Amino acid sequence: xxxxxxxxxxxxxxxxxxxxxxxxxxxxxxxxxxxxxxxxxxxxxxxxxxxxxxxxxxxxxxxxxxxxxxxxxxxxxxxxxxxxxxxxxxxxxxxxxxxxxxxxxxxxxxxxxxxxxxxxxxxxxxxxxxxxxxxxx
Amino acid sequence: xxxxxxxxxxxxxxxxxxxxxxxxxxxxxxxxxxxxxxxxxxxxxxxxxxxxxxxxxxxxxxxxxxxxxxxxxxxxxxxxxxxxxxxxxxxxxxxxxxxxxxxxxxxxxxxxxxxxxxxxxxxxxxxxxxxxxxxxx
Numbered sequence: 001x002x003x004x005x006x007x008x009x010x011x012x013x014x015x016x017x018x019x020x021x022x023x024x025x026x027x028x029x030x031x032x033x034x035x036x037x038x039x040x041x042x043x044x045x046x047x048x049x050x051x052x053x054x055x056x057x058x059x060x061x062x063x064x065x066x067x068x069x070x071x072x073x074x075x076x077x078x079x080x081x082x083x084x085x086x087x088x089x090x091x092x093x094x095x096x097x098x099x100x101x102x103x104x105x106x107x108x109x110x111x112x113x114x115x116x117x118x119x120x121x122x123x124x125x126x127x128x129x130x131x132x133x134x135x136x137x
Numbered sequence: 138x139x140x141x142x143x144x145x146x147x148x149x150x151x152x153x154x155x156x157x158x159x160x161x162x163x164x165x166x167x168x169x170x171x172x173x174x175x176x177x178x179x180x181x182x183x184x185x186x187x188x189x190x191x192x193x194x195x196x197x198x199x200x201x202x203x204x205x206x207x208x209x210x211x212x213x214x215x216x217x218x219x220x221x222x223x224x225x226x227x228x229x230x231x232x233x234x235x236x237x238x239x240x241x242x243x244x245x246x247x248x249x250x251x252x253x254x255x256x257x258x259x260x261x262x263x264x265x266x267x268x269x270x271x272x273x274x
Contacts, residue, residue, distance in 0.1 A: 059206075059209075063205050063209065064203070064205045065202075065203065065205045065206040065209060066201070066202065066203045066205075066206055068200050068201045068202045068203075068206065069202040069203055069205065069206020069207070069209070069210065070206070072196075072200065072202060072206070072210055073206065073209055073210060073213065076210065076213040076214065076217065077213065079217060080213065080216060080217060080220065083217065083220050083221075083224070084220075086224075087220070087223075087224050087227075090224075090227075090228070091227070091231075094228075094231040094235070097235060098231070098234060098235060098238065101235065101238045101239065101242065102238065104242070105238065105241070105242045105245065108242065108245060108246060108249070109245060109249075111249075112245070112246075112248075112249030112252070112253070115249070115253055116249070116252055116253060116256060119253060119256045119257055119260065120256060122260070123256065123259070123260040123263060126260060126263070126264055127263055127264070132269050
């Protein structure tokens with residue numbers, strides 16, 4: 001059923017979902033789907049258009065929701081999808097910040113420990129018999 | 138228009154939105170609103186029931202959405218509200234974790250600085266002429 005360049009024709013899509021081409025044209029007129037057109041003005045349905053059409057058909061034919069309802073539902077579903085994407089991005093960002101902060105924190109502890117042991121070592125050297133004598137010269 | 142204990146009667150609510158009581162009863166039958174009942178079986182509309190009814194009337198009367206659509210829209214709106222609440226809670230929690238981590242980090246730097254200056258001070262005391270002589274005794 002596939003047409004060149006991975007697009008589907010309106011007749012292929014109508015067969016796919018057992019609906020009239022007129023129904024699909026109505027959904028397009030109502031702005032629920034928006035397939036692009038070929039240079040010869042033929043509708044070209046991408047995979048995404050087909051998925052969206054499938055959702056519209058499910059809402060209208062299976063759930064009995066009218067087109068005004070479908071329009072709002074598609075908007076709300078888009079909003080939910082965006083919120084989920086934003087939430088994931090925010091979560092990842094904050095996780096990275098926490099892990100960076102924790103890494104910096106470990107580094108500071110390590111540096112402080114090194115500094116303390118270095119100062120202690122220098123103190124030992126300074127107090128060695130040779131140095132004590134040198135201090136008296 | 139208010140009735141005892143902050144509830145509204147069906148007639149008050151019908152007047153409030155200029156709809157028939159029958160319309161409100163239909164919405165209740167379809168499960169879109171669920172006002173509780175008094176001991177005498179009278180419908181009692183809380184502020185929340187009134188808000189929900191207002192939303193149902195807006196979707197049906199203003200946007201022309203049918204009841205099947207309204208049902209799904211209310212569910213999606215509830216989901217969006219829950220996601221917003223969850224997102225805020227997550228955001229606050231992670232902000233607190235970041236600020237706690239940062240506080241701990243400052244505390245460690247402070248303690249390390251104190252420790253280093255304390256060790257340096259002890260080294261100075263150890264190298265004072267009195268102590269150097271004592272070391273030789």
